[in-house]
Amino acid sequence: MTVGDHPLERLAFLMARGRFFCDVGPFRIHLQTSIPAIARFFRTHYEAFPLNEEASLADFHIRIERPRNLRRWIRPQLLFFLDDHRPFHPYPHQMAVPLFEWGLNWCIAGHAHWALLIHAAVVERRGKACLLIGKPESGKSTLCALLMDRGWRLLSDEFAIVDPGSGALLPIPRPVSLKGRSIQVVRTLAPRLSVGGFCRNPALDEEMAYVVPPPDAVRRMHEPAEPGVLVFPRFQSSRELEAAPVPPSRAVYALAENSFNYNILGPEGFRLLGLLADKCRALELSYGEGTEVLDWFDTIF
Amino acid sequence: MECDAFWKEMTVETLLVALSSPRVIRSFGEGEWDRILRVARRNNLLGRLACLTEEEGLAGGLSDRVRRHLSAAVRLADAHRRAVLWELDRIRWALRDVSGPVVLLKGAAYVAEELDVARGRLSADVDILVRRGDLPAVERALLEKGWEPVKDSAYDQGYYRNWMHELPPLRHRDRGSVVDVHHNILPLTGRIRIDSDLFFQSARRSKLEGYHVLSMVDIVLHSVVHLFQDGVVTGSLRDVVDLDALLRLWSPGDSFWKELPVRAGRLGVMRPLAYALHVVQRVMGTPVPRPVLDVVERESGAGAVVRRFMVEAMERALMSGDLCGVGPLAVLSQRFLFLRSHWLRMPPLLLVRHALSKGARGLRRP
Numbered sequence: 084m085t086v087g088d089h090p091l092e093r094l095a096f097l098m099a100r101g102r103f104f105c106d107v108g109p110f111r112i113h114l115q116t117s118i119p120a121i122a123r124f125f126r127t128h129y130e131a132f133p134l135n136e137e138a139s140l141a142d143f144h145i146r147i148e149r150p151r152n153l154r155r156w157i158r159p160q161l162l163f164f165l166d167d168h169r170p171f172h173p174y175p176h177q178m179a180v181p182l183f184e185w186g187l188n189w190c191i192a193g194h195a196h197w198a199l200l201i202h203a204a205v206v207e208r209r210g211k212a213c214l215l216i217g218k219p220e221s222g223k224s225t226l227c228a229l230l231m232d233r234g235w236r237l238l239s240d241e242f243a244i245v246d247p248g249s250g251a252l253l254p255i256p257r258p259v260s261l262k263g264r265s266i267q268v269v270r271t272l273a274p275r276l277s278v279g280g281f282c283r284n285p286a287l288d289e290e291m292a293y294v295v296p297p298p299d300a301v302r303r304m305h306e307p308a309e310p311g312v313l314v315f316p317r318f319q320s321s322r323e324l325e326a327a328p329v330p331p332s333r334a335v336y337a338l339a340e341n342s343f344n345y346n347i348l349g350p351e352g353f354r355l356l357g358l359l360a361d362k363c364r365a366l367e368l369s370y371g372e373g374t375e376v377l378d379w380f381d382t383i384f
Numbered sequence: 385m386e387c388d389a390f391w392k393e394m395t396v397e398t399l400l401v402a403l404s405s406p407r408v409i410r411s412f413g414e415g416e417w418d419r420i421l422r423v424a425r426r427n428n429l430l431g432r433l434a435c436l437t438e439e440e441g442l443a444g445g446l447s448d449r450v451r452r453h454l455s456a457a458v459r460l461a462d463a464h465r466r467a468v469l470w471e472l473d474r475i476r477w478a479l480r481d482v483s484g485p486v487v488l489l490k491g492a493a494y495v496a497e498e499l500d501v502a503r504g505r506l507s508a509d510v511d512i513l514v515r516r517g518d519l520p521a522v523e524r525a526l527l528e529k530g531w532e533p534v535k536d537s538a539y540d541q542g543y544y545r546n547w548m549h550e551l552p553p554l555r556h557r558d559r560g561s562v563v564d565v566h567h568n569i570l571p572l573t574g575r576i577r578i579d580s581d582l583f584f585q586s587a588r589r590s591k592l593e594g595y596h597v598l599s600m601v602d603i604v605l606h607s608v609v610h611l612f613q614d615g616v617v618t619g620s621l622r623d624v625v626d627l628d629a630l631l632r633l634w635s636p637g638d639s640f641w642k643e644l645p646v647r648a649g650r651l652g653v654m655r656p657l658a659y660a661l662h663v664v665q666r667v668m669g670t671p672v673p674r675p676v677l678d679v680v681e682r683e684s685g686a687g688a689v690v691r692r693f694m695v696e697a698m699e700r701a702l703m704s705g706d707l708c709g710v711g712p713l714a715v716l717s718q719r720f721l722f723l724r725s726h727w728l729r730m731p732p733l734l735l736v737r738h739a740l741s742k743g744a745r746g747l748r749r750p
Contacts, residue, residue, distance in 0.1 A: 111449065139415035140449055144422065166422050196456035196463075347463040 087130035095122040097136070104138035105129065108255025108304050109198075109244065110191065113141035118161065120179040121147060124280050128258040128293055131301035143190045147183060149176075165190055180280045181291055184260065188241055191255075192343040198253065199245040199355045200343040205238035205252055206230045211311030211384050212252045214243050214363070216341050222318035222370075225265040228294045229377055232273035237300040238308060242343075247351060250358050251307035256300040258293035266292045272374060312383050313338070313365040322371035324379060334365035396621065396703050399423050399433070403625060404669055406436045410445060417450045427621040428506050430454075431461030435504030460506060467508040468495045469592075471561050475510065476594040478529035484518040487587050487596045489566065489606060494626075496592035501629035505622075509562045513598075515584065516567040523551055523565065532557050569606055578609075578651050600640060601647045604630050608660040609653055612698075621702050627660060628668035641676045649683060658684035662695045667702060 086094065086105060097103040099117040105125070106112075114121075146164040150173060154160040160173035163186040170189055174182045192200060204215040204227035213235075215223040224240055231237050240259040243252055261269055261278065270278055280293040313334055329337070338356045339345055345352030366383070370376040399420055402409050412420065424430040434457035437443055443451055472492060479486055487493075489511040494502035514522050531554040535541065541552055549568035555561065568580040586599040598606060607630060611623040634640045648657040658680045664670045665677075681691070 109452075139413070140418040140447075142449065142453070166426060168426070194456060195452070196459045197452040347459055349459070349462060349466060351459075 084134045084136070085130065086125055086132050086134050089134070091122060091126045094126055095119065097134075098122055098125075102136055104135040104141055106133045106135060107187075107257060108239070109253050110142045110195070110255070111135070111138060111140070112187065113138070113144045114147075114183075115145070116147040118147055118149075118179050121183055124180045124183070124293075127277075127279050128295050130295070131298040132304075143187070143194075145183075145186060145190070147179065147186070175285055177282050178284065180282060180293065181260075181284065184258070184293070187257075191242060195244070196344050196347050198247060199345060199348055199352055201243040201245065201338060202241070202341045202343060203243040204240050204259075205243050205254075205308075206235040207238055207252075207254075207308040208235050209384060210309060212238060212243075212308040213312045213314060213380070213383065214252075214310065215314050215316055216337060217316050220318065221316050222265070223316055224259055224261060225268055225318075226316055226376070226380075228259045228261065228269045228276060229273055229374075230380055231259070231294070231297060231300070232276050233377055233380075235380075236303065236308075237296050245310075245355050245359065246307065247348070247355060249307065250310070250355065250362070252310055253307050254300070254304045256296040256304050258296055261292050261294060263289050266290055269294065310359055310363050313359070313363045314368050314383075315366070316368045316370065318370060320371060322369050324371070324375050325369045326379065327367045329365035329367050331360040331365065334363070335360035337365075395419075396423055396427070399427070399429065400621075400625075400667060402433060403429065403436065404628075406433075406440045406442060409437060409442055414447065414450075417447075421450070421453050425457075429622055429625060430457040431464075431504035431506040432625060433504070434458045435461060439503075457506075458504070461504045464506055464508045465495055465502065467561065468492055468510060471508070471510050471556075471559070471563070472496065472592060472595065474529075474556075474559075475512070475526075475563060478525050478531075479522060482514070482518055482521050482525060484515045485584060485587060485596045486522075486594070487513040487583065487598060488590060488592075489513055489598070490610070493590070493597045493603060496590045496595060497597055498591065499630075500633055501626050505626075509564065511564045511566060513566045513569070513580070513583065516580070519551065519565070519567050523554075526554055526563065526565070530557050531555065531563065534562065569609060578653070582651060600634050600637075601643045604634070604644065605648055605651060605653055605657065608656050611660055611663075612656040624664055624667055624702060627664050628670045631664065631670050631672070635671065641673050645676060645679045645683065648680065654680060655684040655686050658686060658691060659694050659698065662691070663698050663702075666695070667699065 089097070094103070095117070098114055098121070101113075101115040103114050104111060105114065107129075116122075144166050148162055148164070149155045150160055150162055154173065159176040161176055161179055161182055162169055162173055163171050163182055165186075171182075171186070201214070201216070204223045206213050206215070206227055215226055217223045227237070227240050237256045237259070238252055238254040240257060242255055244255060245251075246253055258280065262284075266278065269276060277295045278292050279295065280291075282291050283289070284291055313329070315329065315337060335356050338359055342352070342356065345356055348355070364383075368376070368379075370379075398416065402420060409420075420433070421430065424433045430453075434454040437454055438458055443454060446454070468491065472488070475486075488496050491502070491505055491507045492510045492512070494505065533541070534553045534555045549570055550564050550566040553562050553564050556563075569578050569583065583598055583602055586602060587596040588599060589595075590597045597603070604627070607623065607627045611620060611627060645654070645657070648654045661672050661677055661680060665672050684691075686694070
């Protein structure tokens with residue numbers, strides 16, 4: 084059974100009644116909410132993910148609901164709960180989808196210390212994974228979406244999950260989040276990708292949207308990939324394409340800086356970062372507009 | 385929150401049984417694990433449960449999903465222990481010119497002394513006790529070396545300085561870690577006053593260089609006092625588990641049970657000790673020798689009715705750490721204990737002022 088096997092009405096019912104268990108990569112999520120926007124988002128963006136109505140154990144029990152005060156009606160807000168803990172301030176109602184997505188990110192980053200977690204987009208080709216690591220605005224999600232369109236397999240837009248036993252990367256092919264100008268870029272350069280879940284972030288006055296993960300990536304979400312290349316992208320308008328090698332000594336620092344929990348893993352985290360830096364070729368990539376950069380990615384393996 | 389029958393069964397009792405005899409987890413199905421993981425996390429006890437499971441070699445029979453949660457908790461607890469040790473290293477460096485003893489309290493002491501109770505304990509905060517006369521020098525040194533006050537409103541600062549037994553908490557500006565600097569075990573305003581000199585007299589050198597720790601019985605009595613005087617009720621299941629571990633650790637010693645009531649009398653904390661021994665014995669099955677219990681009960685001066693009421697209220701509040709379905713009685717017990725802890729802490733007029741000040745601030749929040 085996948086999410087897409089159910090009509091929207093049924094999904095909404097399961098979610099509202101607390102019977103919605105969905106497997107997302109290595110995690111099983113129990114989601115309870117009666118917010119229609121979230122049910123709709125799952126119908127479109129989590130269509131290929133397995134649904135499990137009989138589950139009795141979930142990794143995260145998430146509830147999203149409207150407050151029981153005036154803000155239920157006037158300038159309505161939403162609350163996010165993990166169990167009965169509320170980690171965030173209330174969100175504006177129109178931000179339901181980002182609230183779920185960011186909330187789930189928070190759950191993973193704060194709890195999944197059985198693995199090493201690095202803030203990165205990850206795509207795979209011929210069994211080798213490419214990690215895109217960079218600050219916001221570096222274009223990592225945009226590149227991730229465009230590479231997906233070129234046949235790379237999506238592993239993750241947000242987390243590189245390193246399995247401590249094998250050193251391999253575990254996929255979690257959730258929707259790819261786009262912001263501001265990058266939405267238009269992706270729609271123009273990759274019209275085959277479906278983009279939805281639009282909303283406006285009032286805090287930044289910025290449009291947001293999510294790319295639907297390709298069904299093939301979701302079907303293969305239990306198939307790990309070997310780390311191959313680390314790319315540190317930097318987008319700059321009308322910049323010439325340039326790729327410079329990064330020595331492992333510097334790559335390991337960049338990985339540590341972008342890791343959510345290597346300090347919690349302690350010596351093991353240090354070992355895994357070292358392993359990644361040793362195994363992977365690391366490149367600093369400066370690029371501007373155009374598709375030249377995508378051709379460059381075809382040459383890295 | 386809406387609760388279907390599935391969640392209703394979730395119990396703190398199961399968690400406590402698992403903590404005192406970890407073997408029972410072998411009989412847990414997925415549904416039980418789902419509940420126990422959440423209840424344990426909520427009560428800050430998942431690290432303890434995970435470490436016990438690992439030590440008893442019970443992790444083998446568990447599903448991958450459960451194992452992952454437990455191994456994450458073991459790692460987190462390890463990280464907290466490392467963080468505490470590093471923090472103690474930095475504090476020692478910051479306080480190197482302070483002449484008086486620096487006594488470690490609670491979690492920091494358990495970690496420094498490598499006590500069993502530190503195993504899997506999730507807490508990275510550090511509590512230290514210094515002589516009141518050393519307080520200005522200690523505060524100055526910490527402020528110079530990068531610690532900053534967490535609460536900087538004038539009211540909070542005044543509240544801590546005039547009435548409490550500790551400085552306003554200090555947080556390191558880079559590491560974000562918090563250190564509480566105490567000059568006594570209980571607030572200055574409280575009914576029960578403890579002469580802090582007594583603690584310093586019996587404090588001994590810690591295994592960790594440059595620090596002192598309280599004597600065994602004082603560590604236990606501090607844990608007792610903390611359990612009963614602290615306003616924060618949700619965390620206290622962990623305090624009971626701590627107390628249980630401490631008592632089990634030292635109870636085989638010849639003199640421990642002899643010294644405990646004597647010392648409690650000397651410090652004037654016989655009554656909280658009586659309540660605590662009852663609760664820990666009931667809730668955790670901690671072996672407490674009958675004669676000790678008799679002496680403590682007799683000398684505590686609390687009548688049987690009062691004691692039963694207190695123990696009952698404590699127990700209800702403790703057991704309410706479930707994920708849902710906190711009954712009205714549990715809520716009442718929590719409120720009662722919260723009020724009581726404040727009552728013991730402050731004279732009535734001050735309590736009213738404190739409540740008004742806190743309440744007014746709540747109203748102004750946007």
